[in-house]
Amino acid sequence: MNLQNNQKSYEEIIFLYENGKFTEALTQVKHLIKNYPNEPFLHNISGVINLSLENFEESLLNFLKVKELTPNNADVYNNLGVVFRNLNKTKEALTNFNKAVLLSPEKKIFWQNLSTTLKGKYFNLYNDKVANIFLSILEQKTVVRPKNLVKPILSLLKKNSFISEAIEISKKKEIKKSFEKISIGLSKMPLFLKLIEVSTIPDLEIEKLLVNLRKFFLFNIEKIINKESILNFQISLALHCFTNDFIFHETEKEELLIKKIEQDIKNSLLNEEKINLNKIACLASYRSLYEYKFFHKIKNLNELHRLFLIQVEDVLKDDFEKSKIDSIINNKDKTSNAVREQYEKNPYPRWINTEINYSPISINFLIKRLNLKFNKNCIFSKNPKILVAGCGTGEHSIGAATRYLNSEVLAIDLSLKSLSYAIRKTKEFGINNIKYMQADVLELKNLEKDFDIIESSGVIHHMKDPIYGLKVLTDCLKKNGLMRIAVYSDIARKSISEAKKIILEKKISTTKKSMLKFRQEIIDKKYPNLLKIKNHNDFYSTSELRDLLFHVQEHRFTLTEIKQILKKLNLEFLGFEIDDKNIRNRFKEKYSKPEAAYSLDAWNEFETLNPDIFSNMYQFWLMKI
Numbered sequence: 175m176n177l178q179n180n181q182k183s184y185e186e187i188i189f190l191y192e193n194g195k196f197t198e199a200l201t202q203v204k205h206l207i208k209n210y211p212n213e214p215f216l217h218n219i220s221g222v223i224n225l226s227l228e229n230f231e232e233s234l235l236n237f238l239k240v241k242e243l244t245p246n247n248a249d250v251y252n253n254l255g256v257v258f259r260n261l262n263k264t265k266e267a268l269t270n271f272n273k274a275v276l277l278s279p280e281k282k283i284f285w286q287n288l289s290t291t292l293k294g295k296y297f298n299l300y301n302d303k304v305a306n307i308f309l310s311i312l313e314q315k316t317v318v319r320p321k322n323l324v325k326p327i328l329s330l331l332k333k334n335s336f337i338s339e340a341i342e343i344s345k346k347k348e349i350k351k352s353f354e355k356i357s358i359g360l361s362k363m364p365l366f367l368k369l370i371e372v373s374t375i376p377d378l379e380i381e382k383l384l385v386n387l388r389k390f391f392l393f394n395i396e397k398i399i400n401k402e403s404i405l406n407f408q409i410s411l412a413l414h415c416f417t418n419d420f421i422f423h424e425t426e427k428e429e430l431l432i433k434k435i436e437q438d439i440k441n442s443l444l445n446e447e448k449i450n451l452n453k454i455a456c457l458a459s460y461r462s463l464y465e466y467k468f469f470h471k472i473k474n475l476n477e478l479h480r481l482f483l484i485q486v487e488d489v490l491k492d493d494f495e496k497s498k499i500d501s502i503i504n505n506k507d508k509t510s511n512a513v514r515e516q517y518e519k520n521p522y523p524r525w526i527n528t529e530i531n532y533s534p535i536s537i538n539f540l541i542k543r544l545n546l547k548f549n550k551n552c553i554f555s556k557n558p559k560i561l562v563a564g565c566g567t568g569e570h571s572i573g574a575a576t577r578y579l580n581s582e583v584l585a586i587d588l589s590l591k592s593l594s595y596a597i598r599k600t601k602e603f604g605i606n607n608i609k610y611m612q613a614d615v616l617e618l619k620n621l622e623k624d625f626d627i628i629e630s631s632g633v634i635h636h637m638k639d640p641i642y643g644l645k646v647l648t649d650c651l652k653k654n655g656l657m658r659i660a661v662y663s664d665i666a667r668k669s670i671s672e673a674k675k676i677i678l679e680k681k682i683s684t685t686k687k688s689m690l691k692f693r694q695e696i697i698d699k700k701y702p703n704l705l706k707i708k709n710h711n712d713f714y715s716t717s718e719l720r721d722l723l724f725h726v727q728e729h730r731f732t733l734t735e736i737k738q739i740l741k742k743l744n745l746e747f748l749g750f751e752i753d754d755k756n757i758r759n760r761f762k763e764k765y766s767k768p769e770a771a772y773s774l775d776a777w778n779e780f781e782t783l784n785p786d787i788f789s790n791m792y793q794f795w796l797m798k799i
Contacts, residue, residue, distance in 0.1 A: 187615065192289055194542040196226045221253055230260050248277035252284050259291050265278040267291050272307065282317050283509060283532040285310075295326045300333040303789035309365045312372060316530040316603060319569070321374035321711055327369055328377050337366070344383040353390040354404065356383075361407040369532035370414035372526040374714040378697060381714070384411060385422045388459050391452075392431050398452050402477075408455035411480050415459045416485050417524055419716030424460065432460050443468055451477055464489040472765065484526075488598065501612035502620055503588070509638035510588060510614045511793045512726040516684075517589035520717035521567050524595070528569045529577040530603060537656065540578070546795050547772045552654045556580060563615050563647060564588075564633030568596025575600075575608045584623070586613040615643050624652045630792060631660035635729045640709040641739055648743055648798055656686055657796040658751070663788040664730035665781055669706040671730070673723050675703065683722045686716060693719060710789075730791070733778035740774075740796065747774055748795040757787050 176728070183206060191197065207216045221236030242521045255270035271288040278284060289311045308327050309738035311318060319707045331337050340356045343349050349356065360366055375381060388411060391398065398404045415422065435457050442449050454463070455478065463469045463485040505511055513663060535543065537554035558578050562585040565571040571585035585608055587593050593610050600608055612754045613621075615633065628651060634643040644659070651657060664671075673696075682688050693713070696704050712718035730741075740747055749772055752758055761780055770776045781787055 180410045184215075191219070191223060191226075192536055194536075194538040196223050196542070199223050200227070211242060214240050214247075217243070218253070221257075225253075225257060225260070228260070230257055232642070233257050233432065234261070234477070239612035246277065248274045248281065248284065251277065252281075252287060255287055255291070259287075264291060264295070273421045275310075280533075282314060282530070285317040285574075286532065289323060293322055295329075297326065297330040297333055300330060302563070304330060305365045309368055312365075312527070315527045317526075318527075318798065319529050320369070320527055322529075324369065324373045324376065324711075327365065328375070328380065331363075331369070332377075332379070333367055334363070336360075336363070340732075341379050341383055344386050345379070349383075349386045349390060353387055353394070354398070357387055357391075357407045358403045361403045361410075363531040367407070367410040370452055371410050372417070374418045374711065374718075375414070376709075376711045378708065381422070384414065387411065387414070388422065389425075389428060391433070391456050391459070392428060395435065395450075395453055395456055401449055401452070405452055405477065408452060408459065409478065412455050412481055413484055416462060417526060417717075418521070418714060419524060420460065420462075421690065421693070421714065421716045421719065423690065428460070432457065432717075436461075436466070440466075440468065443472075449475070451475065455480060455481065458485055462489070463756045478777060485507070491598050492591070492594040495597045496590045499590060499593050499597070499610060499612050501590075502617055503612050503614055504617060507614065507616055507638065509636075509727050510616065513636050514588035514631055516726050517566075517587075518591050520720045521589060521595055522717050522721045523567060523569075523712075523715060524717060525567065525569055525599075528572060528599075528603075530572065530605075534576060534579040536579050541748075544749065544751055544795070545771065547746070548748075549654075549797075552797075554654065555626045555652075557582070559652075560584070561618075561623075561625040561628045561650060562586070562646075563618070563628060563630040564594055565593070565610070567592045568599045570629065571596060571608050571610070572600060572603060572605055574627075575605055578627065581607060583608045584611065584625075585609070586611050586615075586618075588612070588614060615646055618646055618650050621650075624650055625655060626652055627656050627658070629658040630661075631658070631793070633663045634659070635731070636725060636727050638727065640729050641742070644739065644745075645743055648745060651798050653798070655798055656748070657745070657798075658793070659796060660793040661727065661736075661789075662730045662793040663781070663792050664732050665785045666787070666789045667730055668785070669704055670723065672703050672727070673701075673707060676704075677723065682724075684720060689716070689719060689724055692723075720788055733774045733781060733792070735794070736794075737774040737778075744799045745796045746799050747772060747798055750777065751793045751795065754787075757784075760784070 183202060187199050187202050190202070200220065203216055203220045203223065207220065210216055217236045217239045221233045221240065224233035224236060237250055237253045237257060238519050240247065241254065244250060251270045252274040255267045255274060255327050258267035258270060268288070268291055271284060271291060274284040275288060282620065288307070292308070308323065308330070311323065312320060332341070343352050343356065391408060435453050439449065439453055439457065458481055463482065470490065472482065475482065537558060541548050557580045560578060560581050560583045562571045562574050562583060565585035565587050571583060575581060575583040585596065590612055593612055597610050615637070628647050630647060634640040638641040647657060677692065682692050695701065696707055699705065707713055710722060712722040764780060765776050
């Protein structure tokens with residue numbers, strides 16, 4: 175009998191798999207394998223199903239058989255990598271993922287799996303080969319959020335002898351003798367340059383090095399004119415400073431010298447003299463070039479093209495997009511207005527590259543993948559309508575739009591500046607299933623729409639009445655609709671609470687100068703109780719720092735409080751979404767019964783014993799009862 179005659183069986187297996195009925199699918203595929211033992215597809219689908227069922231050893235045997243039958247198949251190396259990663263065999267996983275990207279570098283999902291495997295790594299030695307792998311990943315603009323790789327990359331780079339020496343020189347304040355050598359050396363390290371261009375750097379030693387280099391470029395600007403290698407490093411540094419919203423400490427002497435450079439450049443332009451490119455790059459590491467209207471007309475500085483693209487042209491595009499955004503804001507709620515004003519001034523966050531989901535999934539599959547509590551009587555839409563309530567600058571909405579199969583996304587936010595940034599990046603990445611709108615969650619009933627899934631991350635805890643905000647979202651859910659919510663943990667944010675008390679007592683304002691002065695005091699250990707704050711990624715960008723410590727409105731919750739709120743609103747807790755496998759495993763060790771995963775009492779007890787596990791936010795799924 176020919177395998178092609180079993181097309182119907184094929185389709186049925188795929189249907190069962192895509193709808194999360196893994197056991198039934200596996201039974202059918204095993205039956206077919208008996209008749210067709212050398213058919214690669216059958217062994218492959220069996221491996222995929224076993225993987226979904228967490229039968230990792232069986233899955234490994236399936237994929238090894240596929241590799242035997244089709245030795246140059248990039249997909250099988252990728253699948254083997256996934257299995258080895260689940261078996262905690264990181265070296266074997268990396269070997270197979272690397273083989274997959276070498277065979278099919280155009281497949282972004284392979285790059286994503288490679289980057290995911292490297293995410294939690296720490297390196298004790300520097301290795302050029304590993305550095306090149308990281309560089310190749312960062313050059314793939316849509317496979318990873320650079321922040322997710324920044325710590326492993328830094329652990330690798332700081333083991334490089336040149337960088338470790340530069341850090342020591344910077345610590346000893348001897349950089350004046352070596353700043354040219356250091357900047358030229360760093361300009362020859364493509365991974366270092368790429369990392370600072372696309373990400374904030376949550377490392378105070380590297381920050382100090384960059385602060386000192388920026389300062390010495392400024393103080394010695396006349397000595398470095400027309401030095402191309404230094405110019406290349408200056409451009410990367412300026413792009414980094416733009417990404418971190420110019421958070422680096424700045425002295426009064428630097429402020430005076432910047433004003434002189436501003437005038438020098440302006441005079442050169444007015445007199446139609448040759449422009450000093452190093453001076454422009456130096457200025458761009460302290461101030462956004464967009465602030466200077468005369469730069470809007472400059473077109474032909476090829477050497478500074480990347481700098482002008484990010485600091486001028488992209489910002490002009492954002493301004494253009496603002497005027498075209500639909501709005502249903504009525505400005506009645508004072509808290510909403512204050513939050514909107516904050517994000518108009520400090521859109522959160524500024525980002526360059528992000529992660530796009532290249533394997534969108536159905537709602538049923540999502541429930542299985544995340545091990546959410548599941549009611550078998552629920553039927554979900556095959557064309558889900560998604561609401562992202564509070565999309566910020568677009569990373570969340572882009573993630574949602576590419577996560578769900580055949581989805582349509584409505585993404586709303588209070589801030590026009592954030593929305594215009596989101597729209598530009600969405601167009602840049604070629605995503606066309608998102609509609610953006612300026613709206614307040616409190617006014618969503620005016621849309622007269624309901625949704626299959628609502629995602630709201632870091633939003634309701636910034637409302638005057640978070641419970642009412644959650645009720646408004648609940649009212650927008652369809653029957654059997656799901657909601658993904660993220661809010662702050664009171665336990666995990668003790669140091670943030672302490673910082674907010676000090677800010678209130680000392681009446682520290684939200685001017686950039688005041689916020690950065692307080693930040694520097696934390697760095698200088700003036701407040702010993704606040705040292706943990708330096709571990710937050712948000713500490714390393716001005717907009718994110720404001721969101722972290724100076725937000726106009728913030729609520730924090732305990733899991734006991736969340737349990738009471740869900741009961742009041744008739745919402746069922748379906749489970750947490752936790753990326754960190756170690757946390758999930760530690761919880762399972764303490765609470766072995768499967769139903770414990772859906773008990774907020776168990777999680778409350780576990781968090782009390784492990785107060786840092788929700789240091790970002792509680793992120794959990796709900797269903798309307």
